[in-house]
Amino acid sequence: MADEQGRRPAAWRFVRAVVRAQRHGVAGAVFSGLLWQTGAVAAPLVVKYAIDHGIVPRDHSALLTWLIVLLAVGLLEVCAGAFRHLYAIRNRSHSDAGVRDALFAHALRLDASYHDRVGPGELLSRASSDSQHIARMMDAIGHTIGYVLTVAAVAIVMLVLDWQLALVVLIPVPFVTVGAWLYSRRYDRGTRELQASWAEASTLVEESVSGIRVVKGLGAGDALAGRFRTRSVEIMDRALALARLDAVFIPVLEMLPLLGIAAVLWIGGRSVINGSLTVGSFVAFNAYVVMLVWPLRVLGQRVTTLQKALAASSRITEVLEAEPQLREPRHPVELGAQGDIRLEGVRFGHEGDRFVLDGLDLHVAPGESLALVGATGSGKSTVAGLLARLYDPEEGSVLLDGHDLRELRIADVRRAVALVFEETFLFSESVRENIRLGRPDASDDDVRRAAELAGAAAFVGDLPDGYETILGERGFSLSGGQRQRIAIARAILADPAVLV
Template sequence: MPAVPRRAPKAGIDPDPAKTWLRRAWPLLRAHRALLITSLVLSFAGLIVQVQIPDLVRVGIDDALVERTGSLATYAGLIAVLAVVQGVINYLARLYLLRTAYELEYDLRNVVFGHLMRMSYGFYDRVQSGELMSRATSDIRAVQMYLTFGPSILVQCTIAGIAFALMVSINPLLAVVAMLTMPAIAVLGVRMRKAIFPVSWLIQARLAGVATVVDENIQGVRIVKAFAGEQRQIDTLAGAADRVRWAYTTDAKLRSRWIPVMDNLPRLGLALVLLVGGLMVLEGHATVGTVVAFNSYVLMLQPPFRMLGMIIMMGQRAAASAQRIYDILDTAPDITDRVDAAAPPARGEVRLRDVRFTYPDGTVGLDGLDLHIRPGETVALVGATGSGKSTIGRLAARFYDVTGGQVLLDGVDVRDYPLATLRDRVGIVPDEPFLFSVSLHDNIAFGRPAADRDQVVAAAVAAGADEFIRELPDGYDTVVGERGYTLSGGQRQRVAIARALLVNPPVLILDDATSAVDVRVEHEIHESLRALMSGRTTIMVAHRLATIGLADRVVLIADGRVVADGTHAGLLASEPRYAQVLAATKSDEEVPA
């Protein structure tokens, strides 16, 4: 798959878990402070213009309508000019704010995805993909919304202070009356924040649960249909969706309890202004224009108070989402490069010394296994299911680290290799090949994106994939469906083998890589592999006699240990357990996949 040029994130998340979530996100905001500050300054300028309009209305009413000493058209024109200026400023402010939002989201999404790409196999054994999808989408969006729109809303809320200052300059007593409801709103805001936070966390967690159910059923739709499990899975999703509905309903009840009060308290201030201001006009202590202007100012106070409730809810949801994101970012990869990682010359020698390994779920993979494979040797690993055959390849490629003992490549512990170098030298073809939703050329060239068509075709020929690829409508440019399901299992395996062969690693591990092809196709692949395996160390997890026949040696694995080692004929004559394993898998050879 060709690499797509991209801009690296300008900043990441502060790694100190002792800090608050906002302080940890500060590097991201600081990296984009120019855009954000520009937007906030413009927003503030727009507010300054906005609060001048009611004062101009006050002067116009008193001057042009009451005292009849000024021109009404002049005041109307000035108000229109201010409105246009405010519109232009608000447009620019929103433009820069949205640019900030998208830049922040880009950086945060790349930081999270980059960390996920560095995580080890064990992490994905523990975490559900739907959970990760939720954290990488809706949680990132919740954090982005708060980091960008939160400051903007706070700036918008400053209109209350500006309006109050102007009201004080016009009529201090009436200004105090208009702001009488402010303390009550502040107290309600704090209580609302405490009530909403746990529900916000619950909503995000349950949305992740729905994403997990959907993801698993989309990926496993063939199994669902094969066992007529559609209704059961619909019921499962309905249960997860019902839990989300309950959380959202609880959130709505909390909001419906607090938001109307916070919205209507400023209207109480409006009633007080009309009452007290009207009395002051009657007694000659205020003008009609002053009461009209104060009416506009009180109306200006309503959106900030409404936005205050919004920012409280956004903050609680963002805090919950940020913690879920930080849970991922604070999880260190199990497999990392050592500082002194080396890369000795490649020969292809593999040695396992008293290797012990237990999977994250507690399953014992290997239990004191010793094995030596010489450079250029082809070895078949044979054993019952669960004996530890596939684990050997996973440890050699360092998908996991051993629990005890050592895995050596060319005399050097695999933990001392740079990971990129190790994966170049140890190629592995899994028994369940994965293909991306791109062209077959790009799938085969995944390990070597710069490979040309001739090199890709040569690898496909060696893997027995060239013939069926050329029969496809667009040949090597054919785009396969998701996970490669538009191809048969055997075709996917051949493409996966071609992908590994193109990298041309000194050590090639075939983890039952021809299990999904029929005997004829397997024979063709083996004939190609005979030439390619010359001088290459090859480890084959084998079940079929045809595959075993390619090997120089056969190693019998049982209970995580090597229990027999020799040629096929020698083991068949001297080791009953070897004959039993072959007998158990013989039917696989007789029935084409």
């Protein structure tokens, strides 16, 4: 709970940043919303004057004049409402795309150690459901400000028409404010728990689908289905807890204006009978009390929307505020990339684990080939990760052409060292795009040459569309050996000084 409260300021900063990024759209939504609400607030006043100055004195000319004014007010509402809707959708779409882009770009900048700790399901949850909560807030911001001002404007007009009757209607408003504050605190905690449950379920689905062959091969489907049902029940229980909270707060919020209508009918009706209140003012007063019902209900829902957006912002900022552990050098050394590799006294262990490498010394000269052989967990893949600077050693140095990798630009190291992992990963793109992933500007001839050197050209030629054949999820439309050769061709095309 203390950690949640500690992230609250970061969540507010992120929300303000999102609003600032869309300030022109927000200003347009607020302005068009104000025009719409101006028309809505003016309409009962126009009806009041039509009754008091047209219908009661039987003045046809005045009645026609106020009718024309009412039509003009209606036209203003229609036009302003259309622009308000357009701005709301624009703000929603732009903010959703902006949050997703920021998360994706930052996730790519984070190093391997972060992705070892945080699963893809967690990141997917933040880029999907959490960004949607931000988008809904941006969709509603113009409406919300308009409704707040509507409540204020209606209160002022009612006080001008009859301050005593207005006070009777407006007395519950401060209690509504206090209730909304208490409600928002409880809703914030519940929302965080619900979104955390969604993230856990997303992670389970992503891992199960990605490893579907392992799941089927081991017959683990029933066990995983049971785990997912448990997650689903947890999500349902937490959603119902929020629904029960809404079921108490929102009906109470809706009931208060109805009590106001009853007060207006009783007190206002007696004032009309006594002659201290005109019929037009009485009708306008009732219209204004009815007008308060929807804004107050929507504002109660907007408290929910804001709390969800803040909870989502807190989770999103956890990713955006994460800093890569690998630092770029202030004064990087230019790399010639001849391919001379040396490890000197390297010690490294994954977080909270023993040292996998403990004082490793290794030298591979340019042009040499070396095979590392050892038991599972002996550090073979760790050496590959250190050479590509996916990690930094805790002690010792990894040298490329005599330069410590920490003295070189990370991009230069990644261009000089290419990795072909034991578990091959291919994208759902064409064969050509998969091969030139590291060199998007490579020509078709370069792609074909790399495929020939990797021994992939023959089977690629037999594919239905050759190099344009779209591979399935993770390339599973190919055999394991074919996927490996595509990965080797990808590494060859990158033309590295060191191939691991």
